[in-house]
Amino acid sequence: MAAMLLTVISLLGVPPGQEADPGITWETVAVQVLEESPETAARTLLDWAEAGASAPPQEVGALLEARTETTAEAAASFAAVLDAADGLRAAGEGPALSEDAYQEAVISLHPFFTRLLAAETTPWREEASAWPEELSAFDGIWCDSTMQELLIFRNGTCRVVIPWLGYYGETALGTRLRDRSGVGYCPSLEVDIHESGNFSGPLAYYVSGLTEDHFWCNTQAQRFDKLWPVE
Numbered sequence: 001m002a003a004m005l006l007t008v009i010s011l012l013g014v015p016p017g018q019e020a021d022p023g024i025t026w027e028t029v030a031v032q033v034l035e036e037s038p039e040t041a042a043r044t045l046l047d048w049a050e051a052g053a054s055a056p057p058q059e060v061g062a063l064l065e066a067r068t069e070t071t072a073e074a075a076a077s078f079a080a081v082l083d084a085a086d087g088l089r090a091a092g093e094g095p096a097l098s099e100d101a102y103q104e105a106v107i108s109l110h111p112f113f114t115r116l117l118a119a120e121t122t123p124w125r126e127e128a129s130a131w132p133e134e135l136s137a138f139d140g141i142w143c144d145s146t147m148q149e150l151l152i153f154r155n156g157t158c159r160v161v162i163p164w165l166g167y168y169g170e171t172a173l174g175t176r177l178r179d180r181s182g183v184g185y186c187p188s189l190e191v192d193i194h195e196s197g198n199f200s201g202p203l204a205y206y207v208s209g210l211t212e213d214h215f216w217c218n219t220q221a222q223r224f225d226k227l228w229p230v231e
Contacts, residue, residue, distance in 0.1 A: 023048075023051060024044060024047055024048040024051070024053070025048075026048070026053065026054075026055035026056075026059075026060065026108070026109070027063065028044060028048070029041070029044055029045050029048050029055075029109070030055070030060060030063055030064070030109065030112075032044050032045075033045075033074075033077050033078050033081050033112065034067060034069055034074060034077055038077075038080040038081045038083065038084035039084045039088070041081045041084070042081050042082075042084035042085035042087075042088055043088065043094070045081060045085055045105070045106075046085055046088060046089070046094040046095055046097060046102075047095060048105065049097055049101055049102050049104075049105035049106070050095040050096070050097050050101070052101055053105060054104055054105055054108035055105075055108040055109050056108075057108060057109075057110055057111055060108070060109055060110075060111045060112070061111035061115060064111055064112065064115065071115045071116050071118075071119070072116065072141060072227045072228040072230075073228075074112055074115070075112055075113050075115075075116055075141055075152070075227075075228065076141060076228045076229075077112075078109070078112035078113065078169075079113075079141075079152050079154065079159060079169070082106065082159070082169070082170075082172070083154065083155075083172060085102075086172055089102075102170075103170045103171070106168070106169075106170040107168045107170050110161075110163075110168040110169070113150060113152070113159075113161045113168065113169045114150075114161060114163060114168070116141070116143055116150055116161075116227060117143065117145060117148050117150055117161070117163075118145070119143055119145055119225075119227060120145060121143050121144060121145040121146070121223070121224070121225040122214065122223055122225055123146060123223065124144075124146070124216060124217075124221050124222055124223040125223075126218050127208065127209055127216050127218070128209065129186065129208050129209055129218075130208075130209035130210060130211065131181070131186050131187055131207070131208070131209065131210075132177065132187060132207055132209075132210035132215070133177075133187075134177070135153075135156060135175060135176065135177040135189075136156075137210055138151075138153040138177075138189065138210070138215070139153050139154055139155075140152075140153060140226050140227075140228055140229055141153075141226070141227045141228040142214075142215070142224035142225065142226055142227065143224060143225055143227050144222055144223060144224045144225075146222075147222060148162065148163065148164060149161070149162050149222075149224075150162070150169070151191075151224065152169060153175065154172075156174070156175060157172035157173060157174060157175055158172070158173050158175040158191045159171070159172055159173070160173060160191055160193060160203060167193070171195075173191050173192050173193060173195065174191070174192040174195070174197070174199070175189070175190065175191050175192070176189075176190050176199060177189055177190075177207075178190055185206070186206050186207055186208050186219075187206075187207055188204050188205070188206055188207070189204065189205040189206075189207050190202035190203070190204045190205075191203040191204075205217050205220065205222065206218075206219050206220060212226070213225065213226045213230075214226060
């Protein structure tokens with residue numbers, strides 16, 4: 001038995017008396033997202049992604065279900081970590097990491113966001129106009145569970161989580177609130193999903209009104225409830 005064990009150790013390249021270093025696991029990343037500062041968790045996420053790693057989404061969901069954080073709290077923490085990771089990468093402080101490898105790793109952690117799509121949001125009904133004027137008024141997490149669409153706005157960008165379109169919040173996309181009052185139309189909330197830089201073919205919501213807890217689009221028969229932060 002001892003000879004067999006030594007043979008296995010030799011094949012693995014692990015000196016006797018030492019355990020193999022498993023490296024950073026997805027569990028480590030997930031727990032840090034919830035417990036550490038966004039920058040600390042972002043550095044761990046980038047190191048993990050550099051190894052070409054990905055997580056099993058079903059197990060990620062199970063881990064999150066066993067935690068005490070609400071789904072909205074977990075989503076907000078993940079969004080903050082992704083923003084921090086974007087900042088590190090833009091500053092050249094992260095590892096040399098391809099965009100494909102990064103996005104694959106982030107998408108595999110999608111239960112941080114997609115669990116919110118199970119929330120019961122209020123169905124749309126037509127409401128009187130209350131046109132918003134500032135993009136910053138949308139900062140937060142908004143969900144339309146009927147259409148299975150989740151929007152995470154922060155600092156002039158939006159993370160789009162619409163699985164049926166293939167978006168899992170992996171990228172902070174440019175966003176604008178386009179004033180159309182000159183022709184008598186409500187403003188258009190636009191997300192540059194093609195990353196064109198000029199909002200060519202954007203994801204657009206024609207916002208009839210906005211309050212502290214929801215916004216609605218009468219022409220599109222949609223309503224988004226605000227899930228985070230909640231006053």
